[in-house]
Amino acid sequence: xxxxxxIYNGVKTLLxxxxxxxxxxxxxRKGAITQQxxxxxxxxxxxxxxxxxxxxxxxxxxxxxxxxxQKCELACPNGSIEIIWDRQVDPExxxxxxxxxxxIYHLGMCTMCGLCIEACPTDAIKWAQNFENSVYxxxxxxxxxxxxxxxxxxxxxD
Amino acid sequence: xxxxxxxxxFKSEEYQINMGPQHPATHGVLRLLLTIDGEIxxxxxxxxxxxxxxxEKMCERDSYQQIVHLTDRMDYLSSHINNEAVCxxxxxxxxxxxxxRVKVIRTIIAxxxxxxxxxxxxxxxxxxxxxLTTYFYGFRxxxxxxxxxxxxxxxRLTMNYNIxxxxxxxxxxxxxxxxxxxxxxxKTKLPEYDLLLSNxxxxxxxxxxxxxxxxxxxxxFGASGxxxxxxxxxxxxxxxxxxxxxxxxxFNEVLKTEGDTxxxxxxxxLEMWESLSIIEQLIDNIPxxxxxxxxxxxxxxxxxxxxxxxxxARGELGVYIVSTxxxxxxxxxxxxxxxxxxxxxxHIAVGGKIGDxxxxxxxxxxxxxxxxx
Numbered sequence: 001x002x003x004x005x006x007i008y009n010g011v012k013t014l015l016x017x018x019x020x021x022x023x024x025x026x027x028x029r030k031g032a033i034t035q036q037x038x039x040x041x042x043x044x045x046x047x048x049x050x051x052x053x054x055x056x057x058x059x060x061x062x063x064x065x066x067x068x069x070q071k072c073e074l075a076c077p078n079g080s081i082e083i084i085w086d087r088q089v090d091p092e093x094x095x096x097x098x099x100x101x102x103x104i105y106h107l108g109m110c111t112m113c114g115l116c117i118e119a120c121p122t123d124a125i126k127w128a129q130n131f132e133n134s135v136y137x138x139x140x141x142x143x144x145x146x147x148x149x150x151x152x153x154x155x156x157x158d
Numbered sequence: 159x160x161x162x163x164x165x166x167x168f169k170s171e172e173y174q175i176n177m178g179p180q181h182p183a184t185h186g187v188l189r190l191l192l193t194i195d196g197e198i199x200x201x202x203x204x205x206x207x208x209x210x211x212x213x214e215k216m217c218e219r220d221s222y223q224q225i226v227h228l229t230d231r232m233d234y235l236s237s238h239i240n241n242e243a244v245c246x247x248x249x250x251x252x253x254x255x256x257x258x259r260v261k262v263i264r265t266i267i268a269x270x271x272x273x274x275x276x277x278x279x280x281x282x283x284x285x286x287x288x289x290l291t292t293y294f295y296g297f298r299x300x301x302x303x304x305x306x307x308x309x310x311x312x313x314r315l316t317m318n319y320n321i322x323x324x325x326x327x328x329x330x331x332x333x334x335x336x337x338x339x340x341x342x343x344x345k346t347k348l349p350e351y352d353l354l355l356s357n358x359x360x361x362x363x364x365x366x367x368x369x370x371x372x373x374x375x376x377x378x379f380g381a382s383g384x385x386x387x388x389x390x391x392x393x394x395x396x397x398x399x400x401x402x403x404x405x406x407x408x409f410n411e412v413l414k415t416e417g418d419t420x421x422x423x424x425x426x427x428l429e430m431w432e433s434l435s436i437i438e439q440l441i442d443n444i445p446x447x448x449x450x451x452x453x454x455x456x457x458x459x460x461x462x463x464x465x466x467x468x469x470x471a472r473g474e475l476g477v478y479i480v481s482t483x484x485x486x487x488x489x490x491x492x493x494x495x496x497x498x499x500x501x502x503x504x505h506i507a508v509g510g511k512i513g514d515x516x517x518x519x520x521x522x523x524x525x526x527x528x529x530x531x
Contacts, residue, residue, distance in 0.1 A: 009359045017354045021291055033298055049312040049330065077224035113227035113318045118326060127312070 046129040051112040054081075054105050055128040056145035063153040064146055066124035068100040072116035080110040100146060107133060108141035122156050170195055177515075179208050185282065186526030188500075190515075197511050202504040210530045217490035222248050222322050222457040225490070230316035232494065233528035235275040236470040238311075239268050241320035246401055247466040247477045248322040249451075251459045258403075259447040260324045265403040266337065266440050267307075267319065269433040273344070274303040275471035276426050276433075279523045283423070284355055286520040287364055292355055299347055302340045306333065322457055324450025337441050341434060348434075351427060365420035369506045369518035372417055379505065380498035383473025384425040385522055389417035395469035407439045422521040456485050472496055472523055496528035 037044065046052070058064050068085040082104040090097040103125075117125055125145065135141060177190040187208035193201035213232060217225045222244075229240035242264055249256055281296020304314040310330040311317035319326055355361055371381065376389040386393040394411040396404045412428045414421035459481035467476040473495025480489040499522050507515045 006359065013358045014360070017358055020350050020354045033301060047309045047312075047330075049310070049327075050308060051312045075223070077220055077227060111227060112313060112316070113224075114312065114326060115223060115227070118321075 046131065048129070050127070050129045050131070051114060052128050052130045053107055053133065054110065054116065054125050054145070056103060056125050058147055058150055059153065062147060062150045064124060064150050065122045065153050065156045066100050066103055066146065067122055067152060067156060068098050069121065071119045071121060072125060075115040075119035077113060077115065078109055078111060080106045081116055082106075099152060103145040105143050105145050106141065107143060108138050124156075172200055177512075179205075185524060188524065188526050188529070190503075192512070192515075194512065197513075199507050199510055199512065199515060202507050202515070204500055204503065206530055208530065209527050211527075213531045214490050214492065218486055218488070221485050222459070222487075225487070226320060226322070227316070227318045229492075230318055231527060232492065232531055233470055233472060233475070233496065233525045234315055235278060235525055236268075236271050236472065237316055238264075238271045238307075238319060239468055239470040240475060241318060242268060242402070243466060243468040243470075243475050243477045245320045245322050246468065247464050247479055248457065248459065250466055251462070251464045251479065251481065252322075252453070252457070254323055254451050254453065256324065256451055257447045257449070258445045259449055260451070261403040262406075262440050262444050263325060263329055263449070264320065265407075266437055266444075267310075268402070269436045270303050270306060270337070270340075272433050272471045273430050274300045274307075276430050277303075279426060279471075280351060280355075283520040283523075287361065287517050289355060289358075289361065292351075295347070295350070295354070299344055302336075302343060306336045306340065309333070309336065321450065323453040324448070328449045329444075334441060334444070337437065341438060341441075344430075344434060348427075348430060356424070356427060362420060365418070365423060365517060365521075367418055367420075368510055368514040369419045369422075369521070370417050371502060371506050373415075375502065375505060376417070379502040381473070381502060382495050382498060383469070383471070384412075384422055384429065385473065385499050385502075387412060388414045388422040388425045390415040393474065395467050395474050399467060401466070401468060403440060404436075407436050409436050419517050419521045426523070458483060458485050459487070467493070470495060472525065472528065473499060492531060494528045494531065496524050496526075500524055500529055 035044070056064050056066060068083060070083050070085075073081045073083050083100055084102040084104065085098055085100045087096045088099045089095070114127070117127060133141070172193055172195045174191060174193050177192055179187040179189040189205040189208065191203040191205055192199060193203075211231070213228050216228060220228070226241050226244050229244050230237040232240055277296045277300045281293040284290075284292025284296070307317055308314050310333050311319040371385070371389045373390045376386045376391045381389070381391065382393050390413060392398075392411060392413060395401075396409075397411045409432045412425050412432060414425055459479065461481055461483040464479045464481070465476060467474050469475075474493070475495060476493030478491040478493070479487045482488045503519065503522065507518055510518070
């Protein structure tokens with residue numbers, strides 16, 4: 001007897017489950033959460049805090065805010081940031097001052113922990129929301145963040 | 159004279175096969191060496207080490223702020239709770255006074271993490287036993303939580319939102335609104351989970367009565383989390399050793415006594431309801447105030463040994479720090495729930511069929527990077 005009741009229950013619970021899937025099948029347009037990536041590239045906007053890659057913003061005079069204090073380099077857990085610096089003569093005061101030569105960022109090693117940006121006292125680096133980072137050679141993932149010929153923005157002290 | 163030996167084709171003999179490290183049901187790189195007789199399992203030997211990254215050793219190199227992001231990579235489905243465990247240990251050692259706001263936000267996000275982990279588990283476990291639809295429904299609901307995390311923490315999985323002393327930044331203005339939307343959404347979807355899978359007679363016949371773990375064995379194997387609670391072992395760290403804001407909320411510890419795969423399934427589904435009720439109690443009562451307590455730029459723990467345990471989605475995670483007073487820990491040890499839960503697999507799977515092993519393993523909810531570290 002339990003054989004037949006099992007068959008009955010099996011069909012019944014199967015139909016109960018199919019009522020759920022059937023509901024979504026009939027109302028597929030209303031509840032659709034699928035994103036049409038990459039066709040929606042123009043409208044796709046990431047959240048402001050999204051951690052894509054570290055960038056160094058420059059203003060229109062090609063000036064950045066990095067003083068070369070190396071706090072980001074110290075904060076980084078896995079050596080993704082290297083700063084090459086030397087002492088150059090400040091044209092305003094005539095004194096020798098620490099200035100960055102290259103702010104090197106290895107995106108391939110970065111774990112997106114955000115400690116460097118937390119550590120930066122002058123807000124020189126920030127997160128960009130770019131996430132399409134695939135390249136053909138991993139050497140492209142090593143980036144120099146300060147643009148060629150860029151200078152320290154006047155008035156930025158750490 | 160014919161000297162050909164008589165071959166008995168019906169004699170059974172034991173032989174060994176591999177399950178994994180690339181088997182879809184092992185969820186990662188777990189290799190099981192099965193000794194089987196026909197389809198009956200005689201022995202299960204887990205072979206670990208395929209994803210060992212020496213996180214404990216790397217912790218000895220890093221400062222306490224840097225350690226936090228490594229714990230994201232252990233049990234990646236409850237990464238926020240892992241972060242919280244390390245931060246609580248450091249804060250207790252420093253005897254820091256943590257603002258109430260931090261505690262409440264941490265608790266809300268930890269419970270959201272738990273729901274996200276359980277929905278993923280629910281989808282994947284349905285897929286393991288052959289119900290492919292659950293996978294899509296589980297991920298649909300998890301997606302909303304991931305969006306909340308992405309907006310507030312900046313990442314979907316490895317969030318690294320905690321720092322010793324508080325949070326990295328304040329919650330996003332949309333956080334409360336989105337969380338309420340999620341609660342309203344998930345309350346209509348969670349009953350569908352029962353309709354679709356829990357009450358299905360085919361699923362229940364597959365799950366009931368296999369992989370039975372008694373309460374005594376659960377205690378002696380060190381089972382924790384839903385695996386222990388399904389056997390009647392009351393082991394909820396949130397209840398017994400309350401941390402963060404869990405002492406301010408009312409919730410039930412879900413306990414079952416059968417100890418089979420189906421009760422482990424039920425415990426996790428019921429836990430999602432409990433997590434929802436915890437979030438509901440806290441989401442309107444986030445206190446104002448700072449989102450971090452000030453710490454030194456270089457944290458040096460006083461000399462001594464510190465231990466703190468938390469309840470992740472999988473069970474009890476313990477963090478043990480030995481400090482000699484320098485800026486790095488002398489020794490860091492994680493007691494991960496997955497490792498203890500895996501150790502009892504041989505005990506409960508022997509005598510069953512290979513198909514039952516897949517169902518048993520699915521309800522243990524193993525995350526392999528948590529086991530190997």
